Amino acid sequence: MGTINGALTEAVYYILLSLMQPMHGYGIMQNVEKLSGGRLKLAAGTLYGAISTMQEKGWIFALSADGDSRKKEYMITDTGREMLKSEYRRLKELVENGKAVLEEDAQ
Numbered sequence: 264m265g266t267i268n269g270a271l272t273e274a275v276y277y278i279l280l281s282l283m284q285p286m287h288g289y290g291i292m293q294n295v296e297k298l299s300g301g302r303l304k305l306a307a308g309t310l311y312g313a314i315s316t317m318q319e320k321g322w323i324f325a326l327s328a329d330g331d332s333r334k335k336e337y338m339i340t341d342t343g344r345e346m347l348k349s350e351y352r353r354l355k356e357l358v359e360n361g362k363a364v365l366e367e368d369a370q
Contacts, residue, residue: 271350274305275313279347282323282339288314291337322346 271279274295281294291314292305314337317323322343326336339347 270353271346272313273299273303274309275317276347276350277303278305278310278313278317279322279339279343279350282337282343285326285336285338287334287336317343 277295277298278291280298281291286294288307288310292307292310296304314323318325318337320342321340323337323339326338328335
């Protein structure tokens, strides 16, 4: 799988993390807020814009709705999972490099 061209936004990162299990839009908004310790609150427009973009890129897909089509659930694809893992490795490297420099500087 190829490398990321640029970083994922924080919102997209948390949405992909949330979609490791099937979830509907409101559930995603609640989960992102929970995962970020309340720091990141997604507006509906931001969420659904990101969902639309991620569907176009093949990172997530909509599950077929049972009856109530307003409660559409989404799930991460294998491509989305690879993007998420790649971003996780990139963020981990950033933290490790920052730790090495900043902790050395503190001594």
